[in-house]
Amino acid sequence: MFDLFNPTDDHQSLRELVHDLARGVLEPQVKEFEEKETLNEPLLRRMGSEYSLFGITIPAEAGGHGLDATASVIVHEELSYSDAAFTLSYLAHEVLFVNNLYHSANAEQRKKYIPPVLDGTALAGMAMSEPGAGTDVLGMTTTAEKKGDRYVLNGAKQWITNGNVGRYFIVYARTDKNNRQGLSSFIVDATTKGFSVGKKEIKMGIRQSPTCQLIFEDLEVPAENLIGAEHGALRHMMRNLEIERLTLAAMSLGIARRALDEMVRYASVDRSAFGKKLADFGQIQQMIAESYARYRASRALVYETALKVNPTSRESLSAAAAKLSATQMAEYVARCAIQVFGGYGYTREYPVEKLLRDAILLSIGGGTNEAMQKNIMKDLRDTMSPT
Numbered sequence: 236m237f238d239l240f241n242p243t244d245d246h247q248s249l250r251e252l253v254h255d256l257a258r259g260v261l262e263p264q265v266k267e268f269e270e271k272e273t274l275n276e277p278l279l280r281r282m283g284s285e286y287s288l289f290g291i292t293i294p295a296e297a298g299g300h301g302l303d304a305t306a307s308v309i310v311h312e313e314l315s316y317s318d319a320a321f322t323l324s325y326l327a328h329e330v331l332f333v334n335n336l337y338h339s340a341n342a343e344q345r346k347k348y349i350p351p352v353l354d355g356t357a358l359a360g361m362a363m364s365e366p367g368a369g370t371d372v373l374g375m376t377t378t379a380e381k382k383g384d385r386y387v388l389n390g391a392k393q394w395i396t397n398g399n400v401g402r403y404f405i406v407y408a409r410t411d412k413n414n415r416q417g418l419s420s421f422i423v424d425a426t427t428k429g430f431s432v433g434k435k436e437i438k439m440g441i442r443q444s445p446t447c448q449l450i451f452e453d454l455e456v457p458a459e460n461l462i463g464a465e466h467g468a469l470r471h472m473m474r475n476l477e478i479e480r481l482t483l484a485a486m487s488l489g490i491a492r493r494a495l496d497e498m499v500r501y502a503s504v505d506r507s508a509f510g511k512k513l514a515d516f517g518q519i520q521q522m523i524a525e526s527y528a529r530y531r532a533s534r535a536l537v538y539e540t541a542l543k544v545n546p547t548s549r550e551s552l553s554a555a556a557a558k559l560s561a562t563q564m565a566e567y568v569a570r571c572a573i574q575v576f577g578g579y580g581y582t583r584e585y586p587v588e589k590l591l592r593d594a595i596l597l598s599i600g601g602g603t604n605e606a607m608q609k610n611i612m613k614d615l616r617d618t619m620s621p622t
């Protein structure tokens with residue numbers, strides 16, 4: 236029988252490997268790096284050098300695994316069970332840079348930039364959002380002006396995951412001032428003169444993952460670092476947003492599964508009141524059962540969407556629906572977990588308060604839930620058959 240969640244033996248083996256890695260390697264470092272609000276940078280590099288978890292969606296001949304979006308979902312779901320914050324930094328490197336670059340770059344760019352990011356020698360990220368333009372991404376004001384064999388970049392990017400640890404970034408900038416869609420993208424090396432890292436944000440959740448401003452002042456980028464056609468970045472920006480939304484949805488699944496496991500154990504085994512286990516009370520049963528049903532429904536939608544997301548076609552409607560459903564579900568389930576734990580749930584001694592703080596980011600990053608609602612409505616309208 237077809238297994239939606241592990242369609243092949245390769246998927247099953249990958250899930251087992253990442254499951255064990257999350258429990259054995261990620262879990263023990265969560266508290267320390269959450270409190271320090273610092274990325275466990277050596278561990279992120281080891282995801283490439285030791286565990287070979289970079290390049291999931293790029294072909295084997297380029298050094299990757301040649302797997303599909305389902306495999307990427309599996310990795311993000313399993314890692315997030317233990318630490319969604321670390322997983323977001325993994326996602327920025329693996330999905331926002333490696334996947335995007337490979338599927339948009341030319342042969343020389345792949346040859347030069349893919350090997351160091353696959354083995355973790357260089358960490359990476361993607362810079363699209365700006366201080367004055369997030370949802371309104373086409374309103375970005377960072378410019379790239381062509382001067383001979385270089386582009387000169389000026390402007391600032393906001394909320395950039397891995398901003399203070401990344402060596403390479405895909406940077407989106409305006410190359411046509413007369414056209415809102417006139418954007419281009421570039422491979423930018425953080426060691427170049429004119430590149431600086433601004434403020435690092437102090438955040439509610441996702442604390443281990445660094446979120447920084449990047450500033451470009453007359454930053455010169457060689458013309459050969461232009462990705463794809465000049466003014467033509469929108470296509471690959473939108474295509475990569477789909478797998479980003481899918482993997483953010485997968486992170487929500489990991490958080491929700493963890494919250495469920497925690498509350499089922501606490502209510503059934505750990506905690507009694509009035510001479511009974513908490514799980515004997517109908518209102519506690521309602522929270523757990525509702526959480527479970529919503530988790531199962533979102534999980535099916537995310538994995539069904541994963542079957543359709545690939546680098547050659549567009550799947551914006553399903554990706555938006557999967558992200559909207561899974562992120563709302565994870566917030567609900569994590570909130571229920573805190574309620575089931577009562578006062579203990581509100582303390583940092585137990586893992587459930589972190590789950591809610593981390594889950595909320597997933598309703599904002601990669602496009603807010605309001606943006607997902609708008610995208611869904613637009614796509615439904617566009618596909619409506621004329622009557």
Ligand SMILES: Cc1cc2nc3c(=O)[nH]c(=O)nc-3n(C[C@H](O)[C@H](O)[C@H](O)COP(=O)(O)OP(=O)(O)OC[C@H]3O[C@@H](n4cnc5c(N)ncnc54)[C@H](O)[C@@H]3O)c2cc1C
Binds near residue numbers: 370371596601602605
């Ligand atoms: C921890 C973290 C990590 C991130 N990592 C990255 C990264 O690596 N790279 C990157 O480029 N970006 C990154 N982002 C940015 C993220 O994608 C943006 O925060 C997000 O797209 C929202 O943009 P904004 O924050 O400017 O909010 P705004 O666009 O200002 O939105 C504010 C509110 O208005 C609503 N809104 C805006 N426009 C509309 C509209 N037309 N209709 C209805 N409601 C609307 C929004 O939904 C939201 O509720 C990150 C953000 C965070 C918090």
